[in-house]
Amino acid sequence: MSLLVIVITYDIACQWQHNLQERMSKYLSRLQIPPHVHVKYAVPSWHVKEHGEKCQTDYALVYIPGMGQTCGDEIEGSFSHTNSLGLSYWEMVPGACHEAVNDMYSGYNMEKIVKTCKL
Incomplete structure (x- = not known):
């Protein structure tokens, strides 16, 4: 591609x-x-x-x-969810950090979807 x-x-x-x-x-x-x-x-x-x-x-x-x-601007809105995890990510190897960030954003996105569906 x-x-x-x-x-x-x-x-x-x-x-x-x-x-x-x-x-x-x-x-x-x-x-x-x-x-x-x-x-x-x-x-x-x-x-x-x-x-x-x-x-x-x-x-x-x-x-x-x-x-x-x-x-x-959407990425800035998620910073409040990620800032507290910064020290944890700092200690991780790149692959684990990638997976942890991906998991965190997947949960964040699912939360937004669920909240949107309730409107």
Whole structure:
């Protein structure tokens, strides 16, 4: 499978994107975004409202084809659930850490689904 497009959402993606290629050139080649991959930048929905009009039209997720009504901020909402586990994850080997984080988010997502179904 080949990755063709990456969408990066960041609170200040409108500014941050300008020097990304230069910063990436200092990384190991396996960590760099391949030249054939198209990168789109967006400001998450909760943050873009505080940006100027041009930024809102150029970087709002709602105007990027294929993104629909994506929020882009959802990961930040889960930090309160993950912060308390940081010290535990620090002690784990990478495979165990990956499994623990995956398990934690699976439980978090299931909790959201159950709450949504009750509405």
